């Protein structure tokens with residue numbers, strides 16, 4: 592039976608238990624989700640995005656070596672007292688932001704057995720209602736209201752909704768790829784199939800699943816039955832493919848805004864530069880320095896050297 596759910600989405604699940612091998616050696620001791628993008632961890636942008644979209648109940652799926660994440664979203668009385676004594680209101684407010692933005696809960700994955708397995712750990716927290724999944728290393732620019740749009744599509748059409756990005760044939764083998772049909776408006780498509788990391792010549796399209804999902808709770812029963820797939824991991828994509836085969840509605844919102852995969856070193860650097868240059872406090876000085884730096888770079892056409 593297709594799900595035509597009138598239940599509103601209230602909860603967000605953020606899996607942060609992955610090993611972050613693309614960012615070694617830093618991630619040997621620091622979770623990639625805590626790497627600073629300017630002066631705040633990548634994960635803080637993501638929790639703020641969930642809260643902005645009205646999802647004030649957040650569950651993080653953590654694992655070994657990720658205790659710093661729990662500390663970050665917890666109070667720090669000694670630090671707060673020290674800042675209060677100094678009268679440093681600005682920094683005190685910054686410290687409070689992370690504890691006030693949402694109600695954050697934690698569950699442990701135990702073993703990093705894949706994204707599908709991480710999401711399955713949220714079953715008891717989520718219960719029988721649709722929920723959002725935001726990947727802990729994927730930043731969507733705050734000016735792009737992707738999650739809000741996905742929640743609206745889910746409320747209208749029921750079932751599940753995923754975020755899609757056209758990554759081109761040359762990159763599709765790094766992502767889950769989807770087969771689509773028109774879905775009623777320019778940037779909403781109906782998804783008819785999906786496959787994890789296909790070779791370019793077998794990909795059903797160049798539309799890739801990026802780190803935002805609004806999922807029907809039926810996905811949990813399917814995940815319990817999903818065997819390890821690509822890379823020996825329990826793949827969320829495989830469970831979603833089963834939902835589609837069963838006839839459950841699945842739509843995609845095609846995103847054309849700015850997104851940074853901060854688990855990837857090059858994308859991380861781009862995120863830091865872009866977001867720092869747009870900041871009111873740091874931006875003017877940073878942009879001036881950046882312009883000079885770029886002008887002096889060999890091989891850019893800007894340098895006289």
Ligand code: UTP
Pocket residue numbers: 606607608609610611612613614652700702703704705706708709726727728854
């Ligand atoms: P990634 O595909 O980025 O995997 O996971 P990863 O293992 O963390 O990083 P690399 O590829 O080795 O560098 C996407 C999201 O799913 C979480 C990660 O923490 C990340 O937010 N994840 C992945 C889990 O929570 N558990 C897993 O078993 C795998």
